[in-house]
Amino acid sequence: MKAQDVLREELIALLEGGNAHFGFMGALADFPLEHINSKAPNTPYSFWHFVEHIRIAQWDILEFIRDPKHVSPNYPEGYRPRPEEQTDEKGWQKSINGVISDREALKAIVRDKKTDLFAPIPHAPDYTIFREIVLAADHTAYHTGEIAIMRQVMNLWPAGNLYLTGKPD
Numbered sequence: 001m002k003a004q005d006v007l008r009e010e011l012i013a014l015l016e017g018g019n020a021h022f023g024f025m026g027a028l029a030d031f032p033l034e035h036i037n038s039k040a041p042n043t044p045y046s047f048w049h050f051v052e053h054i055r056i057a058q059w060d061i062l063e064f065i066r067d068p069k070h071v072s073p074n075y076p077e078g079y080r081p082r083p084e085e086q087t088d089e090k091g092w093q094k095s096i097n098g099v100i101s102d103r104e105a106l107k108a109i110v111r112d113k114k115t116d117l118f119a120p121i122p123h124a125p126d127y128t129i130f131r132e133i134v135l136a137a138d139h140t141a142y143h144t145g146e147i148a149i150m151r152q153v154m155n156l157w158p159a160g161n162l163y164l165t166g167k168p169d
Helices: 003-016 024-028 047-066 089-111 129-153
Strands: 124-128
Touching: 003 089, 003 129, 024 089, 024 129, 047 089, 047 129, 089 129, 124 129
Parallel strands: none
Antiparallel strands: none
């Protein structure tokens, strides 16, 4: 197997999560919908705020890669809902679906053999697709960990959850 193929497989695995950290969907498994707007003590953001923040940031990275005219949201206010905002089950699922859909688009870029992962991005020559993929995966993993910790602190894991026993996905 060629080094580029191995690299592509590892980047896909990094985007999916689950090796050294929770995968995004694993952290949300069996999530009690009545708590999508709940906040841990001393935390200004709810579970939905974290999911929506992951979605917005990942979308921004994806669009930065593929659209030279893309304009990122203002930071920090454009990267997450306001602390007082809430959603319903439909909005929760829309946020989750957006994360999954954009992650699939990032994976398609990585899988495309025509993609030179290390070439400068034409409209942003100080950046590479490799850097942006790692950034997206790292950012998602960080906030997925926060979601998992919030669930644990708030006692929102279902009984017998495999993540609490240390067993893998």
